[in-house]
Amino acid sequence: MAEENEELKHIVRIMNTDLNGHQPVQMALTGITGMGRRNARLLAQKAEIEPTETLGKLSDEAISRLREIVESAQEHLPVWMKNRRKDLLTGEDRHVMGTDLVMALREEMDIIRKTRSYRGIRHERGLRVRGQKTRSTGRRGATVGVSRKKK
Incomplete structure (x- = not known):
């Protein structure tokens, strides 16, 4: 039992992300930004790993x-x-993970804001997109509760 704990790697680094070595492969891979459970399971099977x-x-x-x-x-x-x-810029189908995903989302957000699209304007104002x-949900900040008309 002690030998198994010695060879256990507590942290495994994949795609500039520290993954928990105590978790199953499919769950640990979800620690990478842009990687879901289904993708993780499929990629583990492609690598011939349970x-x-x-x-x-x-x-x-x-x-x-x-x-x-991966x-x-x-x-x-x-x-x-x-x-x-x-994809908005290239028009092709891609799968982006890690820091590339964060950058891609930020670039796309800048584009829709600059083109003054409806979505971009709603994002700028902090409203629902x-x-x-x-009318009744999504209130935050100073507006709390319902205000009544004064008689």
Whole structure:
């Protein structure tokens, strides 16, 4: 039992992200920004690793295989699983993860603000963007509660 704990890697680094070595592979991979459970399970299977196996107990060779598959997730995921379908700038289907995802979202937000689209204006004003009602919900700041008309 003591030998197993010694070889357990507490932190595994994949795509500039520290992943918890105590979790199963499929759950630990969700620590990467832009990686969901389904994507993590599929990529673990592509790397020929059991998704329920503990990440810290994997051999160095298996971790390097997993790292290569995750970094090239673009080729391994079907089109319907990718998170940047018909990308605003390039028009192609991509899957972006990690810091690239944060940058892509920030660039897209800047574009919709500069073009003065409806969504961009709503984002600037801090209002709901996707057609939700705003009369009674989404209140924050000074407006708390319902104000009555004075008689």
